[in-house]
Amino acid sequence: MRVSLFVTCLIDQLRPEVGEATVAVLERAGCEVHFDPRQTCCGQPACNSGYREDARAVARQALEALEGDDPVVVPSGSCAAQLVHLADLFEEGSSEHARAKALAPRVHELSSFLVDELGVESLPSGYRGRVTWHDACHGLRDLGTRDQPRRLLRAVEGVDLVEMASCETCCGFGGTFSVKMPELSVAMADRKLDELEQAGLDAVVSADLSCLMQLGGRLQERGSSVRTLHLAEVLAG
């Protein structure tokens, strides 16, 4: 199956290895991965800060880069949710609104694409470690991604998946929230990390690089040895 990869601006610029792992995982699952270099960002940072005009301009670019019929796979629940809801930015009846509406059903977060669309049960991975899963908010609450990544992780032989009571609690990132209200944002991260650091983990795994930046940046500051890994990195391992 031919799929279009929306790699997200954060992975593109900060952790390209996650993008490469995503390509590897999709190829292993039998996909032919296409990346359109016209893509930039989904527009979420501006949209979430109230700059709708700027968000619209960027959203138009995403619409153009993602034109076609192929499923669009996104290694981020947050960016996938933004792409699913792009139509909210445009006036009903406009051509962009129609294009955004047509795009929405083609967009899939990585783990739900693998499990729900491709029927993947397990992927060969040599990763070994004791990990926990952090449910990123938008993947969980906007897209209903809960069991899919857990199933894929449990299917990796070397993975010991430990559940945290606070797995569904927000990490405190929240886009510009993290820099506008840093003390609060860090306090929210600490609530999770206090529990997480008790569990003797090798890594916290999630499907959103933004959450991983938040948790990873804070873990580093706390002097913790717990790593942050994207789901694709574990599955490609």
Next chain:
Amino acid sequence: MTSAREAVLGAVRRALDKVPAAPTAAGPSPARPDDWTAAERVERFRAKLEGVGGVVHEVADAAAAATLLGELRDAGGWSEVAISDEPLVAEVTGGCGIEGFDGGSDRTRLEACDVGVTTAQFAVAETGTLVLLSSAERHRLTSLLPPVHVALVPLERVVTGLGDALGHARTAGDGSPPPLVTLITGPSRTGDIELQMVMGVHGPRDLHVILIGAAS
């Protein structure tokens, strides 16, 4: 100058000028329980009310209720008993030699009573709730001021769901709802200090329901 009433109603009307009416949501509430048998109703009523700290007794008839009430009086050391104006209350209190004080008129005396005895117009099995209609009985203050409330409930007044009782209440006051419909589910309670549950903060600390007519 327009009145506040015209101004507010006008502002609401103008705000909704271009808003299409949402479809009607009239219809029964989801999660309505199915019709339960009499035995199921009693069992659920007891489980729910006792779950929130009420006490449920079952007796065969008014005479047995009188005996039970006498025992409760002796155990609780009640001396002053307030009663509502329902004949069943007079019958049961009279049956155990209680000379009830008909509350309402003298609030200070009512306030000093140890217990208030009333009936309830309905008991709801779904939630363990007593339903008191102000049009049916003079029990507004008798059920509220004394620290103990005893409600006598003939078995045929136990209905399955909230909707059943509310449906009756809707027209109980000459086709309208009566001035006051009170739903009571357990004793008065608060958790306002460190979420610690304390009973009897403003209303009764103890609630006894005596179901009359049960084949116990």
Next chain:
Amino acid sequence: MKLPETASNMAHLNANAFGAAARAALEDQPLRSALAKATDTFADRRGRVLDEMPAWEELRTHGNAIKAEALSRLDHHLAHFVREAEARGTKVHFARNRAEACQVVEGLADRLGARTIVKSKSMVTEEIGLNAALEARGLEPVETDLGEWIVQLAGETPSHIIVPAIHKSKDEIARLFQEKLGTDGDLDAEELTAVARKILRGTYLEAELGISGVNFAIAETGSFLVLENEGNARLSTSLPRVHLAVMGLEKLLPRWQDLETFLRLLPRSGTGQHLTSYQSIFTGPKQSPEDEGPDEVHVLILDNGRSAVLEDDVARETLACIRCGACLNVCPVYRQVGGHAYGSVYPGPIGAIVTPQLVGTESAVPLPSASSLCGACRDVCPVKIDIPRILLHLRGKVVERMPTRAPLERLGFRMWSLAARSPRAWRIATRVGRPLARLAASPSGVGRLARRLVPPLQGWTHGRALPRAAKVSFRERYARREA
């Protein structure tokens, strides 16, 4: 119309200080552990009681549909309510704003020659600052809900919709009672409660006027409903000669039958109960031969900015809120900072959307941003209000209505969007930007300086390491691979 005290239409409004207030709350460890305990307890109780309610989603859908119907034809339902209520002897008053609302109450109190006024819990009377207005006229309004009474005794404001004194420990309350009432300083919760009961019983008996809030009003029958656990609302509305209920105009349900769904939704969401201990449904004053209850029943219907909210297609559903407080208990922000930080009568996620709409965007700028948009509030809302969507909508209003605010942020987003709308500009911008970002994240002197001076970096590095940008981006690596 001139407003008392301040120009704002909400009492004690200090929402623009959210940032500083939140930072102060984060330093208050006892507050934070009390909040953690309370919010966890309520979220737990709610979870347990929902486990026994398999039709919960259908109930939410029904609740949402009833509210949507009610709000979309609120003019009609209000008029219907007034007709039915008046036909049953209830006196109905309206107020456009805070000042008018207080005047109605003052007028009533004057006519009755009232001195002592008992009040049962009502958010809307907090909103209009009724107690201060009455006290200014020499009257004595007494809050009777235990938590509210404690807060009033302390001269504070409530910090939670359902548990007003959630921010105070038992020991603080015991010391407060000692100071104000002369009781022993080491009373436990039972004893403190008994003190309140004893004092307030006397107050109910001497009060001439009882004021309550309204949880729901029913257009079809002109009735209204108050839910509670303590019995203070029953006492406040039974003992004084006159009962006045104050409500926001959004409280209407079309039909008596609708009550059933809301009686299933509200207690489960608010306190995790199947039903609260008491519901009182009022329909007019006593009818002969009844000789208990008030001689007069009054209802005061308040606008105070609500009708303007109705106009907004996105935000209208804000008015569907039934004030259960469930969104506060699951909100990771509220859990950290508590209610006072919001500087509004209405705290938490619901407060963050209600407040700016009632008091104006400019008077509550930080509130729509006081959220990570995690969406937990939307998931628990018993009437399915899409709070994150409305937060975004209100953030948009801040940007549109305050064009001179945050010029650097505005410029930053414009430059970013100018780059991101063209693949070529994006390629150039990121090629230039990445090495700079790497430098900023480096341990070098330039890096340290950048982290101290550049606002977003400065914010981020408050307690977090800055991630290093990649040397080679994904797109560059991908292009090489394809080549």
